[in-house]
Amino acid sequence: MSSNVKFSIKTKLFIAVCVTAAICVSLPLGFAYYLLKADLAADAQSIARQKLELTKRLYLKSDGKSIKARIAAVSNMLGEEVGFISSSGKMLATTLWADESWNLSRSEIRAAKVDGTGFHIQQSPDENLSSIYCAIKVSNHLDAPEGYLIIKESLSTLNERIGMISKVFFWAIPAVALLCYGVIRFVTLHLSSSVKSMVRTAEAVGQGNYKRRIRNFPDKEFIQLAKSINWMAERIDEHVTIITSQKNKIQAVLNGMWDGVMVMDCNCRIQSVNRKLINIFPGAEKGLDRSPLEIIPSPELQDACAEVVSPEGPEAKTVQLVLPTGHIYDVNIVRSPHTVEPGQGPGAIAVFHDISKIKRLETMRQDFVANVSHELRTPLTSIKGYAETLLNEPAPPENIQKSFLETIEKNANHMCKIVDDLLNLSRLESGKEQGHFIPLDPMIALSNAWQACCALAEKRNVKLVAAINKNQFKVQADPDQLMQLFRNLLENAIKYGPENKPVVVNHLVEGDRLKFTVQDEGIGIPAIDQPRIFERFYSVEKFRRNEFGSTGLGLAISRHIVSNHGGKIEVQSPPEGCPRGAAFIFTLPLAKKSA
Numbered sequence: 280m281s282s283n284v285k286f287s288i289k290t291k292l293f294i295a296v297c298v299t300a301a302i303c304v305s306l307p308l309g310f311a312y313y314l315l316k317a318d319l320a321a322d323a324q325s326i327a328r329q330k331l332e333l334t335k336r337l338y339l340k341s342d343g344k345s346i347k348a349r350i351a352a353v354s355n356m357l358g359e360e361v362g363f364i365s366s367s368g369k370m371l372a373t374t375l376w377a378d379e380s381w382n383l384s385r386s387e388i389r390a391a392k393v394d395g396t397g398f399h400i401q402q403s404p405d406e407n408l409s410s411i412y413c414a415i416k417v418s419n420h421l422d423a424p425e426g427y428l429i430i431k432e433s434l435s436t437l438n439e440r441i442g443m444i445s446k447v448f449f450w451a452i453p454a455v456a457l458l459c460y461g462v463i464r465f466v467t468l469h470l471s472s473s474v475k476s477m478v479r480t481a482e483a484v485g486q487g488n489y490k491r492r493i494r495n496f497p498d499k500e501f502i503q504l505a506k507s508i509n510w511m512a513e514r515i516d517e518h519v520t521i522i523t524s525q526k527n528k529i530q531a532v533l534n535g536m537w538d539g540v541m542v543m544d545c546n547c548r549i550q551s552v553n554r555k556l557i558n559i560f561p562g563a564e565k566g567l568d569r570s571p572l573e574i575i576p577s578p579e580l581q582d583a584c585a586e587v588v589s590p591e592g593p594e595a596k597t598v599q600l601v602l603p604t605g606h607i608y609d610v611n612i613v614r615s616p617h618t619v620e621p622g623q624g625p626g627a628i629a630v631f632h633d634i635s636k637i638k639r640l641e642t643m644r645q646d647f648v649a650n651v652s653h654e655l656r657t658p659l660t661s662i663k664g665y666a667e668t669l670l671n672e673p674a675p676p677e678n679i680q681k682s683f684l685e686t687i688e689k690n691a692n693h694m695c696k697i698v699d700d701l702l703n704l705s706r707l708e709s710g711k712e713q714g715h716f717i718p719l720d721p722m723i724a725l726s727n728a729w730q731a732c733c734a735l736a737e738k739r740n741v742k743l744v745a746a747i748n749k750n751q752f753k754v755q756a757d758p759d760q761l762m763q764l765f766r767n768l769l770e771n772a773i774k775y776g777p778e779n780k781p782v783v784v785n786h787l788v789e790g791d792r793l794k795f796t797v798q799d800e801g802i803g804i805p806a807i808d809q810p811r812i813f814e815r816f817y818s819v820e821k822f823r824r825n826e827f828g829s830t831g832l833g834l835a836i837s838r839h840i841v842s843n844h845g846g847k848i849e850v851q852s853p854p855e856g857c858p859r860g861a862a863f864i865f866t867l868p869l870a871k872k873s874a
């Protein structure tokens with residue numbers, strides 16, 4: 280419980296008004312009481328003085344009698360209690376008091392001694408009444424001794440009035456308090472109803488309902504406050520809208536990035552991640568307020584992030600992540616003071632850049648250079664060897680020289696083929712040579728291709744069986760590329776197929792495409808090699824390639840030609856329904872009828 284007792288406005292107002300009212304009531308009442316009491320005492324004194332004078336006159340008139348008789352007579356005549364005390368202080372006669380407590384030291388007698396008359400108001404403790412004692416000096420007269428006549432007057436009127444005033448006092452205070460309470464309750468009820476509507480609006484704004492406003496304006500005193508609350512709510516609404524739109528923009532930028540982004544605070548706790556990072560590490564969105572290690576199992580990354588957020592650590596760091604999926608990411612972690620709350624240390628931003636493709640291309644480039652060097656080196660070594668032998672002294676016999684020169688020519692031709700194929704492939708890959716696509720009869724391209732390899736076919740006694748008639752179909756293709764494609768596949772079928780067995784070319788219409796199959800009955804291609812068969816320089820059995828002076832680029836070129844035509848090429852080995860052999864299947868777009 281709080282030690283500071285808090286009073287409500289109602290209580291405070293009540294206490295303040297009661298105190299003010301008490302002061303306002305008691306001051307005039309007290310003053311009136313004081314004045315009234317003084318007036319009443321003065322009146323009583325004046326009446327008592329007249330009675331004293333009368334008493335003295337009557338006392339002096341009744342001479343010749345004893346003092347006691349005179350006093351009794353005066354008392355009878357006036358109906359008052361009267362006493363006489365000698366100047367020596369002895370009570371000589373009295374109808375009042377039999378006691379001897381009377382003496383000259385009483386205040387009324389001392390006053391009478393000096394001024395002729397004296398008064399003294401005395402409160403009777405038993406009766407709770409006030410009485411006034413009055414004394415008048417009597418000089419020596421005839422036989423009457425010198426002394427003081429004393430009478431006692433009851434101050435009943437004074438007592439009554441004072442009693443009345445006390446009663447008024449007694450009832451006035453609670454009555455005023457009650458009145459104050461009533462007034463204050465009315466005022467505070469009205470106040471609190473005004474304040475409540477403002478409180479409700481302020482609470483609603485606090486809970487995020489920034490559109491809430493005070494519609495019914497309260498009393499004049501609160502209009503300014505209500506306007507201020509409305510203005511404040513409007514400003515908050517505006518700022519929240521601006522912040523939300525900025526946040527959305529930042530989030531949109533982050534989500535639109537190709538790279539994964541992770542924002543961390545000064546304690547290396549993840550504050551936000553973008554959509555790409557969630558794609559890379561599913562479940563990363565649940566890692567907010569956790570350490571990177573909890574969503575990415577890489578202690579190296581965790582250490583690097585911790586180092587960057589530490590003030591003594593480096594401003595930036597790069598680590599490489601290799602995922603089980605084979606993807607490789609360069610993670611650049613940069614310290615960023617803008618990612619943290621004011622007063623906190625710097626945070627960090629980690630950007631995950633996918634370098635798998637670059638790595639793959641780099642590996643491919645290295646392989647390519649190694650392959651080209653290797654492919655060129657073999658014929659070049661042979662050319663060099665034979666050329667050196669020819670230059671040696673003594674020169675070899677003429678028939679040997681001829682055979683050496685033939686070998687040199689063969690190797691030079693092979694090198695030329697490699698270079699030509701590489702240039703061809705490079706043009707196709709770069710997209711510079713898209714081709715000149717026209718509607719053409721595939722049968723023409725097929726027969727031209729067969730012509731080009733008929734020497735080899737004859738040598739191996741291989742026949743072409745094609746189920747396509749001339750002018751049956753037209754495809755939208757580049758004539759040179761289509762002939763090259765057929766040639767590569769027919770050559771392979773002749774080379775790697777068995778002797779004395781035909782090569783079969785089939786076709787099938789599939790929607791707006793024509794599907795070709797070039798099939799042989801050879802040894803086929805093992806399943807493990809099939810996915811790589813279209814790579815440059817890839818061959819299943821190198822020794823067979825050398826037999827035909829192959830370069831290993833034929834299928835790579837074929838794949839590019841087919842994809843240039845918007846088709847696909849695949850290998851089936853063994854072909855469907857056959858025990859052995861290989862079938863290369865590719866599609867080409869049919870030419871439009873009107874064309």
Ligand SMILES: Nc1ncnc2c1ncn2[C@@H]1O[C@H](COP(=O)(O)OP(=O)(O)OP(=O)(O)O)[C@@H](O)[C@H]1O
Nearest residue numbers: 771772775803818819820829830831832833834861
């Ligand atoms: N019909 C086939 N039957 C069996 N293996 C084949 C067949 N066609 C291709 N191959 C295999 O695929 C490899 C790649 O063929 P590709 O046509 O690309 O190169 P190449 O024939 O060796 O040389 P190039 O065609 O450049 O003269 C060949 O070396 C061979 O091992």
Ligand SMILES: [Mg+2]
Nearest residue numbers: 767771833834
């Ligand atoms: Mg080939």
